[in-house]
Amino acid sequence: MTADLVVVGAGVVGAACAYFASLAGLRVVVVERGALAGGTSSAGEGNLLVSDKEEGPELDLALYSQRIWREDLGPHAGLWEFESKGGLVVAASDEGLASLRELSVHQRRCGVEVRDVARDELRDHEPHLSPGLAGGAFYPQDAQVQPMLVVAHLLRLAREAGARVRTRTEVTGFLRDGDRVTGVRTTGGDIPAGAVLNAAGTWAGGVADLARVHVPVLPRRGFILVTEPLPARTIRHKVYAAEYVGDVASSDAALQTSPVVEGTGAGTILIGSSRERVGFDRTVSAKAVGTLAAKAIALFPMLREVRAMRTYLGFRPYCPDHLPVIGPDPRAPGLWHACGHEGAGIGLSAGTGRLIAQALAGDEPDLDLTPFAPDRFPVAEEALR
Amino acid sequence: MTYQMTFRGAAVPAEPGQSVGAALVAAGILDWRTTRVGGRPRGMFCGIGVCFDCLITVDGVPNRRACLVPARDGMTLGDDAGDTVGREDGDAGHV
Amino acid sequence: MPDTYDVAVVGAGPAGLAAAVESAAAGLGVVLIDAAGQPGGQYWRHYDENHARPDDRRGHHGLRTFTRLRERLDVLIGAGRIRYLPGHQVWLITRGEGGEFTLRLTPTTSPATDGTDGLSRAETARALILCPGGYDRQLPVPGWDLPGVMAAGGAQALLKGHRTLAGRRAVVAGTGPFLLPVATGLARAGAGVAAVVEANGTLGWLRDPVGTMSVPGKGVEALQYAALMARHRVPYRRGTVIREILGEGRVEAVRIARVDRADGRLAGPEEEIAADLVALGWGFTPSLELPLMLGAQTRRDVDGSLVVVVDDLQRSTVGGVYVAGEATGVGGAALAVAEGRLSAVALAVALRRAPESSREAVTAVIRRLRGEIRRGRRFAAAMHRAYPVPVAWTRWLTGSTLVCRCEEVSYGDLVRACRDLGAQDARTLKMLARPGMGWCQGRVCGFATAEIAACLNRRETTAEDLRPLSTRSLAVPVTLGELAALADDAPGG
Ligand SMILES: Cc1cc2nc3c(=O)[nH]c(=O)nc-3n(C[C@H](O)[C@H](O)[C@H](O)COP(=O)(O)OP(=O)(O)OC[C@H]3O[C@@H](n4cnc5c(N)ncnc54)[C@H](O)[C@@H]3O)c2cc1C
Ligand SMILES: Cc1cc2nc3c(=O)[nH]c(=O)nc-3n(C[C@H](O)[C@H](O)[C@H](O)COP(=O)(O)OP(=O)(O)OC[C@H]3O[C@@H](n4cnc5c(N)ncnc54)[C@H](O)[C@@H]3O)c2cc1C
Ligand code: FES
Numbered sequence: 001m002t003a004d005l006v007v008v009g010a011g012v013v014g015a016a017c018a019y020f021a022s023l024a025g026l027r028v029v030v031v032e033r034g035a036l037a038g039g040t041s042s043a044g045e046g047n048l049l050v051s052d053k054e055e056g057p058e059l060d061l062a063l064y065s066q067r068i069w070r071e072d073l074g075p076h077a078g079l080w081e082f083e084s085k086g087g088l089v090v091a092a093s094d095e096g097l098a099s100l101r102e103l104s105v106h107q108r109r110c111g112v113e114v115r116d117v118a119r120d121e122l123r124d125h126e127p128h129l130s131p132g133l134a135g136g137a138f139y140p141q142d143a144q145v146q147p148m149l150v151v152a153h154l155l156r157l158a159r160e161a162g163a164r165v166r167t168r169t170e171v172t173g174f175l176r177d178g179d180r181v182t183g184v185r186t187t188g189g190d191i192p193a194g195a196v197l198n199a200a201g202t203w204a205g206g207v208a209d210l211a212r213v214h215v216p217v218l219p220r221r222g223f224i225l226v227t228e229p230l231p232a233r234t235i236r237h238k239v240y241a242a243e244y245v246g247d248v249a250s251s252d253a254a255l256q257t258s259p260v261v262e263g264t265g266a267g268t269i270l271i272g273s274s275r276e277r278v279g280f281d282r283t284v285s286a287k288a289v290g291t292l293a294a295k296a297i298a299l300f301p302m303l304r305e306v307r308a309m310r311t312y313l314g315f316r317p318y319c320p321d322h323l324p325v326i327g328p329d330p331r332a333p334g335l336w337h338a339c340g341h342e343g344a345g346i347g348l349s350a351g352t353g354r355l356i357a358q359a360l361a362g363d364e365p366d367l368d369l370t371p372f373a374p375d376r377f378p379v380a381e382e383a384l385r
Numbered sequence: 386m387t388y389q390m391t392f393r394g395a396a397v398p399a400e401p402g403q404s405v406g407a408a409l410v411a412a413g414i415l416d417w418r419t420t421r422v423g424g425r426p427r428g429m430f431c432g433i434g435v436c437f438d439c440l441i442t443v444d445g446v447p448n449r450r451a452c453l454v455p456a457r458d459g460m461t462l463g464d465d466a467g468d469t470v471g472r473e474d475g476d477a478g479h480v
Numbered sequence: 481m482p483d484t485y486d487v488a489v490v491g492a493g494p495a496g497l498a499a500a501v502e503s504a505a506a507g508l509g510v511v512l513i514d515a516a517g518q519p520g521g522q523y524w525r526h527y528d529e530n531h532a533r534p535d536d537r538r539g540h541h542g543l544r545t546f547t548r549l550r551e552r553l554d555v556l557i558g559a560g561r562i563r564y565l566p567g568h569q570v571w572l573i574t575r576g577e578g579g580e581f582t583l584r585l586t587p588t589t590s591p592a593t594d595g596t597d598g599l600s601r602a603e604t605a606r607a608l609i610l611c612p613g614g615y616d617r618q619l620p621v622p623g624w625d626l627p628g629v630m631a632a633g634g635a636q637a638l639l640k641g642h643r644t645l646a647g648r649r650a651v652v653a654g655t656g657p658f659l660l661p662v663a664t665g666l667a668r669a670g671a672g673v674a675a676v677v678e679a680n681g682t683l684g685w686l687r688d689p690v691g692t693m694s695v696p697g698k699g700v701e702a703l704q705y706a707a708l709m710a711r712h713r714v715p716y717r718r719g720t721v722i723r724e725i726l727g728e729g730r731v732e733a734v735r736i737a738r739v740d741r742a743d744g745r746l747a748g749p750e751e752e753i754a755a756d757l758v759a760l761g762w763g764f765t766p767s768l769e770l771p772l773m774l775g776a777q778t779r780r781d782v783d784g785s786l787v788v789v790v791d792d793l794q795r796s797t798v799g800g801v802y803v804a805g806e807a808t809g810v811g812g813a814a815l816a817v818a819e820g821r822l823s824a825v826a827l828a829v830a831l832r833r834a835p836e837s838s839r840e841a842v843t844a845v846i847r848r849l850r851g852e853i854r855r856g857r858r859f860a861a862a863m864h865r866a867y868p869v870p871v872a873w874t875r876w877l878t879g880s881t882l883v884c885r886c887e888e889v890s891y892g893d894l895v896r897a898c899r900d901l902g903a904q905d906a907r908t909l910k911m912l913a914r915p916g917m918g919w920c921q922g923r924v925c926g927f928a929t930a931e932i933a934a935c936l937n938r939r940e941t942t943a944e945d946l947r948p949l950s951t952r953s954l955a956v957p958v959t960l961g962e963l964a965a966l967a968d969d970a971p972g973g
Binding site: 035036037038042148149152153155156165167168225227228229266271283284286287289290291292293294296297303304305306307308309310311312 | 572574575582584773887897900901902903904905907908911912914917918919921952953954957958959960961963964965966967968
């Protein structure tokens, strides 16, 4: 078996890259050590957000991805329960509201649609919101998908375009010709390839190590609560507190919880999500799930009597500067990366896949990839690992 | 003594010590809610609190396991919409 | 801060009662927590004692053992050596820095109807003996969501626990010896039992030398049931399964068919039998959420169910966590009692509470219990081999047959998720098609979903297929209000 491109990892990022590369005419093989969507892509929520991003390269990528989700992938939207439900960010205090307004000024400049929502308009958007809030902002572009269905259907469509998907096959090393990467070694044999894309999510650092290059991707744990099914449209949008934006951008290792509350097609409410840096610890943290529940109740008092059916957790793949790694690795020609998307990989996957396919085909990508360069990390920071 | 409960307006007797679900079954009532997607009738299935099929509104509190809740005199079972999933709006979870 | 007990025993069925009584007798401080309102578990289920009648105990087996355990329990509770918390479900167990376990409890019928505040509470203990038992194992069949279809154990629970006959004309179907007490129980209570539909052959295990020799009393019990079946003229249809359950809005009839003896493929002519109650059971399957929550290792047992791995002292692979009863493998009440006892004795020895002087006696007790357990396991294995889930059972399904009752996922949905979307295992199937995501969190559909995932991918079911559908991060649903309380009292972790 030979290929133009081997994609390491069948998460949402790998699936999107495989899909767009296949459409571009490349012969693609996806190699996944577990099951499809078995990593972080089945352990998060499915929000496609612009609202939580500050001005900068990540927001540019998020806006670009919005376009790809709606245009290039638009015809398939129904397959993965794409819903353009909009996001409502609420502030509890007047100071919170003031910084929310300030954020939105910058966001608007970058092309984000934002509507200010006054205190007394909040309940028109969300009838069950706590009456005590100061105000908010509505982001109509915020949308939602079912991530596992995204992965499965993108891979199905890629297969239809000629790609092959090999699950339960682990990449254990690289084929090299000098510095050049010429394929992968796997538990199922060698696969020579013109290019190899590291889309191994939270584990991408380990895959990069196999190629003797350094990419600092680390796990940031998050818990999510799932409630009993409620009547449709009990909670209509994705609702979160303004403090969330600060948490997302934070580098603090300690537990941070900002409630992000949203309904799903199945009637359950998802309440996400905590952020803490505790390695790959999978034990349920009573503190994290308790705090999530408490803060969700503060937003929606009616949730107090609603029951949680389960919790789950995942490990966001994050880099020290909170930007993903996207593009060719000059240190190992033939090796590419698309990883480190932290808490936004579902949303950013579509744009990432499209950009990677353009660059692989030798075209000028629609967005400048320089901010996402794999070798951008200062050596000192690498030594910290 | 025999307890008297009401289910959707009708009287349902119960022996002290019986569960709400048992009393309904004994009264020939086999289903008391409908499913979210298919609108299918559901009642008692596992009988021991495991399957959650028998969810019912008891005295206004939704989604209680009928097989476990002990019957009490004067209880009101089921809600007006006849659907234990419903919390407040009339469209009560029928998707 | 609550007291720290030496041991928390979860479950007051045969295993848990024995474990609690034996632990306390050995001098351990015990808290015994059980979801049910009164002790006995599934096997010794009985009518609310506050309103008891003499005939409530008819048809109960092994009552002598229960009565003895019960008397000892009452004495030990009275002496303050067992704290008994009935009517409470353990929904979360976490472990502190010092290795102690914190168990979060919620009233079973929360919000409480009995005047208590209905709030969560916590208990801590240095060790655990988990005896959570199990429930009827189910295989989907067309029409099984019709009102009037119940789990076999559920029909029996209505009878034993609530004096309620679930129908006038019953068909009891599935496999295993448990179908007999259910059928005879219904018959004795006045129902017509139109048939017992048994997928497997004869009472084969009676002729299985290993099986009968292991636990002699069992043979006698089976013959008693056979006699009862004859007395009530209950037809016993062997090598037969229900093809479809028929009815408009409720059960009216079943269609049965003979199956191939080797693999359970449908083989014979179909026949319709009128019924207003269908009681289904394919053996039992254990409740594993608590052991799995703690990280205990599990394996697939002879009967195909996931069970906890324990050593010959009932120790799981997690330090300080003992497991006894159905959770270590379905094997009946007598075995559960022996395991409960052994776990308690072993724990007492581990905590050095067994007095030095009685060391020899303790060793003898351990040896005797181990022997009893070995024989019980051998018997259970023989039974499981005589009453397997037929290999070809998924062929009875149609595209529209509901597999997951809670989320209304059909067999066709699962086939599509495997064929079109590439789901190769149960976890992926769950992610893509939602079986196991509903209120019961896969308790009812988990076994079937795991088997379907394996079968559609043309391989044997593995423990890895079963595990994701047996794992539940919260053992039972709790309100967000109860969860929120964790934020305050949880020390960091
Ligand atoms: C609690 C939580 C909430 C979240 N909410 C959102 C949200 O609302 N919106 C959003 O956009 N994002 C969200 N995220 C983030 C998002 O889930 C991730 O950014 C995204 O799933 C990453 O996708 P991926 O494809 O890079 O990684 P993964 O999905 O982890 O895929 C990587 C794959 O690589 C495989 N792999 C690793 N090593 C090897 C090897 N050596 N050989 C072969 N295969 C290998 C792994 O098995 C894995 O399947 C959330 C994350 C968490 C934890
Ligand atoms: C409905 C039913 C009827 C049965 N009838 C018979 C019969 O007639 N004859 C026969 O031979 N066998 C019968 N069995 C099999 C019988 O269950 C076992 O042989 C025996 O009861 C096993 O004992 P145990 O102690 O392991 O579990 P169980 O008797 O099942 O006891 C387990 C106890 O743990 C409690 N529990 C579980 N999880 C939690 C939690 N998270 N928190 C608090 N408490 C918890 C349960 O509520 C239960 O009270 C029946 C099984 C079922 C499910
Ligand atoms: S039957 Fe599937 S989750 Fe309950």
